[in-house]
Structure formats: structure tokens, C-alpha cells
Amino acid sequence: MSNSYDVIVIGSGPGGYVCAIRAAQLGLKTAIVEREHLGGICLNWGCIPTKALLRSAEVLHLAEHADAYGLKLEGKISPDLQAVVKRSRGVSGRLTTGVGFLMKKNKIDVIWGEAKLTKAAKGVAPAEIKVSKPGKKAMEPQNPPPKNTLGEGTYAAKHIIVATGARPRALPGIEPDGKLIWTYFEAMVPPEMPKKLLVMGSGAIGIEFASFYNAMGVDVTVVELMPNIMPVEDSEISGFARKQLEKQGLKIITEAKVSKVDKAADSVTAHVETKDGKTQKIEADRLISAVGVQGNIENLGLEELGVKTDRGCVVIDGYGKSSIEGIYAIGDVAGPPMLAHKAEHEGVICVEKIAGVPGVHPLDKSMIPGCTYCHPQVASVGLTEAKAKEAGYEIRVGRFPFVANGKAIALGEDQGLVKTIFDKKTGQLLGAHMVGAEVTELIEGFVVAMNLETTEEELMHSVFPHPTLSEMMKESVLDAYDRVLNA
Known part of the structure; x- marks a missing residue:
């Protein structure tokens, strides 16, 4: 034919x-x-338009904290939603x-x-x-x-x-309607900014939108069924990220689920059941359903x-x-x-x-990296500490904090952590996990290392430029072998 x-x-x-x-x-x-x-x-x-939204949120955050960089911006700084x-x-x-x-x-x-x-x-x-x-x-x-x-x-x-x-996956009885209950489609083009927002699910989509709307001044609450936000991530990393997000004003409820949603003319009331069997009602202007795809x-x-x-x-x-x-x-x-x-x-x-x-x-x-572009960013590849232990590995774990890195301090982004996991017997890099500024760009270094079957010895003998955030990657490796230099 x-x-x-x-x-x-x-x-x-x-x-x-x-x-x-x-x-x-x-x-x-x-x-x-x-x-x-x-x-x-x-x-x-x-992927792309959400990162554009998050970039606007990042610039707004920097502008609101300009004084921390020795800068004075005159007048009120506020987002123009339509722009x-x-x-x-x-x-x-x-x-x-x-x-x-x-x-x-x-x-x-x-x-x-x-x-x-x-x-x-x-x-x-x-x-x-x-x-x-x-x-x-x-x-x-x-x-x-x-x-x-x-x-x-x-x-x-x-x-x-x-x-x-x-x-987007829809839960029975809490199906998105395009007005009160949103998927990422509606969340990306809101006609007006809600005052209160409930986000159901704390995977990458849920946390990124929660981070964006929180930066824009919205009162945001996240409800997650699992014990940790971003459940696929290493628990230490997700715990660190949670603390930072809560410091920014985000409210997070874990080990809980939205069992029912009552709709009013221009708002919703979510019935949130916690692990102890109790139910609390949370009112919001809009609800984002981010329970997977x-x-x-x-x-x-x-x-x-x-x-x-x-x-x-x-x-x-x-x-x-x-x-x-x-x-x-x-x-x-x-x-x-x-x-x-x-x-x-x-x-x-x-x-x-x-x-x-x-x-x-x-x-x-096992070598596919995952990235979440909230503030702070989260990125990872390979096994978490818990998964490595479950797989029977005897492991060595290295950590290096952003607060000990010169470039992070100069950027005003000193809150973060780089964590590496090695097979104690062979020196094989099993996993790398990061939270902090620009870690979604840094993670590929560990991805390449894993694909090349690089050992701790080769990583420790690689020269990293100074001053860079990437230096923390090497320091984390050194820490796993009790050779850390700057912490």
C-alpha cells in the first residue's frame, strides 16, 4: 500500500x-x-512548563531575600500570575x-x-x-x-x-472536575491564585506544585499516604527536604489520606484520615490531585x-x-x-x-536518575540506603553537607546534603542521593560513574574544580571511607 x-x-x-x-x-x-x-x-x-513556573518562583524568592545579598529593591515585590x-x-x-x-x-x-x-x-x-x-x-x-x-x-x-x-490517575469519588479539583493541567494555568490549596500526593508532581504555589504566597497543605514525602527517595534525603519545605511555610501531613471531598460553590472541604483512625477536615479553595499517572x-x-x-x-x-x-x-x-x-x-x-x-x-x-525541582531540589540514582541493606549488601555511607561548601555559602544556598552508598566489599557505587541547590544538574556525574562501573578509588582520585557545588560529591565519597577533608 x-x-x-x-x-x-x-x-x-x-x-x-x-x-x-x-x-x-x-x-x-x-x-x-x-x-x-x-x-x-x-x-x-x-516537565518543561512546570520548570518555567518554578523558575519564576525561584526568582521571586531571591527578590524577596535580596537584602541577604546586600541588595535593596524598592517597592513591593509581587507575582503577576497572568504574566x-x-x-x-x-x-x-x-x-x-x-x-x-x-x-x-x-x-x-x-x-x-x-x-x-x-x-x-x-x-x-x-x-x-x-x-x-x-x-x-x-x-x-x-x-x-x-x-x-x-x-x-x-x-x-x-x-x-x-x-x-x-x-493523571483519578481516585474514585475524588475525580478532578477542572474547577475545584485540579490535575496538573489546571494547576499549570490557574485563572487566579487560590488563597488556600490542598495537594493530594507528594511525589514529584505534587511537591513541585506545592513548592510553586507556596512560593507564590498560597497557604499550601500536602497530604501523603506514606510515612515520608517523595516516598521513592532515600528517607534521610526526603526528611531533610521536608524540614526545609516546612520552614518555608508548607504544611505536610504524612501517613494520611483524603477519604472524601465535599464541594461548595468555590471551595472544597477534604476529610483527611490519619493512621490513628482520626479524621480532620481541611478547607481549601482548590485541591490538586497528584496521586500518580x-x-x-x-x-x-x-x-x-x-x-x-x-x-x-x-x-x-x-x-x-x-x-x-x-x-x-x-x-x-x-x-x-x-x-x-x-x-x-x-x-x-x-x-x-x-x-x-x-x-x-x-x-x-537501576541507573535511571530521578529529579524533583522543588526548593530545595532533590535528585537521586541507584539504591537507597534501606534498599541496599534489603538487597543484602554490606555498605559504606558517605555524607557531606552544603553548609561546609564554599560555593554553596557564596550562593546563599547552604542547606543541603549529598549522600553516597557503596558496597563495602567491592567499592561499587550503589546509589547517590542529594538535596539542595542545583542537585538536578549534579546527579548526572554519579549516573555516569555508575554506568562506567566506577569504584570509590577512581572517584577519590578524580579532580573536581574549586569552588563548585560538585566538590561535595567527592567529599561525600571521601566521607564514606573516613577520608573527608572539609567537614
Whole structure:
């Protein structure tokens, strides 16, 4: 058939568009199907615009504390909500346009619409893809389809890669309504700033929005089911972060859940049950539901084709291959960790395996870094101290505080901690965990070290520039072996 390709990727988020680019680089005739936004959730409603919001909050924080840097700012400093949101949307739009350029540059056809897989004639392809016009909700005036795109029709490919991402998970009885109960979509473009806000869930999404709104002067309360906020992080790091966030005025309730929400005309009352069985009522103008995400596997025709799924995600092997020959999945729809950088790497591995590139290895999820861009930032890779012990390792743990680092003190950001965990027998770096200024930039040093199977000896003999925050990374390693120099 004329609409035939080597590879068709369904979804143009970070995983999808990167996968398509790599396929084109490898000489495969490639198309990508998108129903809503080039760049997916990450560029349009997730990673990028939230960081723009948080940057505005950071600048506001610095301005409010200008006197600590010997500066005097005249007049009242206050956020202009509409301007903050406009900047965030502008950053997003700039990058989305960039994805369109990359598709054109790499000669990747963009097919605009809703995709559904159907059974194809034997020997033609694993399935046909029927593309229909996207629904009205999907199409937004601010982001119309790029020029020179294909549209409705039937397409086929030897290899179909599902990269449809995920959406906010909703709890029964506390479903988001777009007005009083928000997901990250509404939280990113508030028409006005609430006076009181309740955030349900303290993962990266919940804590980042809690940090943003708190910096903007909102009275914020976070409710978390687990004993610690940011439950996937090392407990010592999350405990440190909690203290700093509470110092900034954030209210945090752990080992508790929102069991019920009463709605009024312009406010909500949440019934919060604590571990001792008691219930307290918390009134707020708005509630953000940040209880995780779930894969977009519905209405794609996967079940009819026999593609195996589990807990809302496509089951894959180490190279993205599903239970059906010629059909693959990458990114959030393929399961946790649901991170953009994991999706990108998964997409590259998947298509390189398809193309027969030698030396392709399955993704090692233990070496995927996690970052939370609250204030202070949190970043980690590898095993936590508790997980390392559970795995049976005899460990050495190193710590170095920001308060002993010259650059951190000069920046006025002396509250933080770098923690490293080593196998006592081999010197293998098992995990690294950080909280403090710019740790989301620093963590990649430890990621590279782990990928290169670097030992403590090599890290201790590496020269780190002075004065930098990165010096704390080496000092943490030294501390694990009782050789710390500056603390």
C-alpha cells in the first residue's frame, strides 16, 4: 500500500519523537502519529512548563531575600500570575515548534489524528493503523497541527511503536472536575491564585506544585499516604527536604489520606484520615490531585490484537517488544519509572534493536536518575540506603553537607546534603542521593560513574574544580571511607 512505512510511532512525546528521529537516522522510512501536541505532555503540560513556573518562583524568592545579598529593591515585590503563566506557555510553545522543525529536518512524516490498530492482511504488517480526525478537546487553537502533515486514512508499517504516554490517575469519588479539583493541567494555568490549596500526593508532581504555589504566597497543605514525602527517595534525603519545605511555610501531613471531598460553590472541604483512625477536615479553595499517572492504552485496538497488558501498561521485554511480533511500546505506556528521559532512552534502544545495530543493551532501570525541582531540589540514582541493606549488601555511607561548601555559602544556598552508598566489599557505587541547590544538574556525574562501573578509588582520585557545588560529591565519597577533608 502507498501509506506504508518501516516504522510508525504513535505519540510524539519525548519518547516518541526521539525514537522517530533515531529511526530516520538509521535509514528507516518513518512516520509519527499525533492527535494533540507535538512534544506530548512533557513539553506542553509537564516537565518543561512546570520548570518555567518554578523558575519564576525561584526568582521571586531571591527578590524577596535580596537584602541577604546586600541588595535593596524598592517597592513591593509581587507575582503577576497572568504574566507568569504566559511565560510558561511561551517556553512550551517554543519547544513544540522545535519538534516540528526536527520532524521536517529528519524527513519524518507527521500524521495528525487519532490512531487505532486493526488487524491487517497476512504478510502485510503486524497491523494497520486507522487514523481518524482528532476530537475537539484534543485540538487547541494555541497549538494547531504543523503544516504539511498527513491526516485521516489507513497506514501500515513493519514495526509499530506505541508511545502514547500517560494521564493523571483519578481516585474514585475524588475525580478532578477542572474547577475545584485540579490535575496538573489546571494547576499549570490557574485563572487566579487560590488563597488556600490542598495537594493530594507528594511525589514529584505534587511537591513541585506545592513548592510553586507556596512560593507564590498560597497557604499550601500536602497530604501523603506514606510515612515520608517523595516516598521513592532515600528517607534521610526526603526528611531533610521536608524540614526545609516546612520552614518555608508548607504544611505536610504524612501517613494520611483524603477519604472524601465535599464541594461548595468555590471551595472544597477534604476529610483527611490519619493512621490513628482520626479524621480532620481541611478547607481549601482548590485541591490538586497528584496521586500518580496511568498509561494511555485504551482505544488503541491493543486488546483486539492480543497485546498483553498489566496494570494499565503494555508488557514489554528489554527492547520494547510486546507480546505481538512487530508491535512495541516505550515510555510511560510501557510502565514505570514514568520519566521523560527513560522514555527517550527506551525509544533509542527499541529502534536500534529493530535496525540491527550491534551492541544494543536492554535498559538498566537501576541507573535511571530521578529529579524533583522543588526548593530545595532533590535528585537521586541507584539504591537507597534501606534498599541496599534489603538487597543484602554490606555498605559504606558517605555524607557531606552544603553548609561546609564554599560555593554553596557564596550562593546563599547552604542547606543541603549529598549522600553516597557503596558496597563495602567491592567499592561499587550503589546509589547517590542529594538535596539542595542545583542537585538536578549534579546527579548526572554519579549516573555516569555508575554506568562506567566506577569504584570509590577512581572517584577519590578524580579532580573536581574549586569552588563548585560538585566538590561535595567527592567529599561525600571521601566521607564514606573516613577520608573527608572539609567537614
